Amino acid sequence: MAEIHLKKLAHSYSANPKFTSEYAIREMDHVWEQGGAYALLGPSGCGKSTLLNIISGLLSPSEGEVLFDGERVNDLTPSQRNIAQVFQFPVIYDSMTVFDNLAFPLRNMKVPESKVKKKVFEIAEILELQDVLHNKAKNLSADEKQKVSMGRGLVRDDVSAILFDEPLTVIDPHLKWKLRRKLKQIHEQFNITMVYVTHDQLEAATFADKIALMYDGNIVQFGTPRELFEKPNHTFVGYFIGSPGMNFIEVARCAGGVEFAGITFPVDAGIQDILDQVPTDNLKLGIRPEFVHVCAESIEGSFECDIKHIEDLGTYKIITLDLKGRTLKARIDEDQQIPEHKVYVSFPKQWLKLYVDEYLIEGDSE
Numbered sequence: 001m002a003e004i005h006l007k008k009l010a011h012s013y014s015a016n017p018k019f020t021s022e023y024a025i026r027e028m029d030h031v032w033e034q035g036g037a038y039a040l041l042g043p044s045g046c047g048k049s050t051l052l053n054i055i056s057g058l059l060s061p062s063e064g065e066v067l068f069d070g071e072r073v074n075d076l077t078p079s080q081r082n083i084a085q086v087f088q089f090p091v092i093y094d095s096m097t098v099f100d101n102l103a104f105p106l107r108n109m110k111v112p113e114s115k116v117k118k119k120v121f122e123i124a125e126i127l128e129l130q131d132v133l134h135n136k137a138k139n140l141s142a143d144e145k146q147k148v149s150m151g152r153g154l155v156r157d158d159v160s161a162i163l164f165d166e167p168l169t170v171i172d173p174h175l176k177w178k179l180r181r182k183l184k185q186i187h188e189q190f191n192i193t194m195v196y197v198t199h200d201q202l203e204a205a206t207f208a209d210k211i212a213l214m215y216d217g218n219i220v221q222f223g224t225p226r227e228l229f230e231k232p233n234h235t236f237v238g239y240f241i242g243s244p245g246m247n248f249i250e251v252a253r254c255a256g257g258v259e260f261a262g263i264t265f266p267v268d269a270g271i272q273d274i275l276d277q278v279p280t281d282n283l284k285l286g287i288r289p290e291f292v293h294v295c296a297e298s299i300e301g302s303f304e305c306d307i308k309h310i311e312d313l314g315t316y317k318i319i320t321l322d323l324k325g326r327t328l329k330a331r332i333d334e335d336q337q338i339p340e341h342k343v344y345v346s347f348p349k350q351w352l353k354l355y356v357d358e359y360l361i362e363g364d365s366e
């Protein structure tokens, strides 16, 4: 088991990259602590598989180092790194029994047969594969095959980490939650570092203690699911996490804060200092639909909006609003009564975030 440190790591598939855009992984420093359950989340093409393959040793990074417990492993193969990797599609030997598939990594390491048997039974029980242990793998269902794939990583006591690359893609939706729970349970039982790649935020949030959100070759935020939801440190995080994503409104500087369409939003002194120093005009206010306060009547600090659309999702409603020409989404309870055409919205200060050049800036009080 190991702490995995990515030090000044970058990777380009081009032989002589000249521009940042030629890097699939932009230079990063990142630590996966020993025993953590992590998700590597991001849209297609952001670099998740590249990063995973660099950790496992399937791919050699063009720059920087991979350290396991402080030791450089750049030149070690996946098996020398003791990494187990579970891919989208199960990697198992169809002609072997489930038992022999699970025993394979141990027999390869010349583990005595009595220990092989004990370990295989233990893992088969955890993964609920006892009843099919003597069946040929080719006759298994897709989820059973994927469980065998996972089991082959788990039988070894010496794995540094288990890396999962979208492991539930081929699994029936109704079995997904079951396997995900199983993985979580295995993590708690074995305390192995696990990195789970997915583009599904729900999958990431239910599996991981901490999520690394990737965008364009960078880890833009590393935090708990709650931190990513409540305090996105980049507009992409706000947009990608949540359903629907965060509202962003372009604003301009004004005396005492920022404004749009004549509405002023005061900012703290700390934020004002930062605003005074940055030359950019790329300023955005962000607020999650869940935190927009919607009222039928005008209250102090509220703004009148036209209702453009109401989407009833059974347990809540998403309303699309027009606030002085800007589109805004708000989430309200199913039973909240609102007028047909107009509502009043207000923005609780603690949930209103300011982004400069797409990055969150914070004042002294935050």
Ligand SMILES: Nc1ncnc2c1ncn2[C@@H]1O[C@H](COP(=O)(O)OP(=O)(O)OP(=O)(O)O)[C@@H](O)[C@H]1O
Binding pocket: 013, 024, 042, 043, 044, 045, 046, 047, 048, 049, 050, 051, 199
């Ligand atoms: N073998 C390769 N040669 C050249 N470019 C590659 C190669 N593999 C990936 N890339 C590029 O590197 C970038 C990152 O790809 P990667 O597969 O790591 O992303 P991903 O987030 O895992 O995407 P997905 O979720 O679709 O698998 C993409 O622009 C991709 O086109």
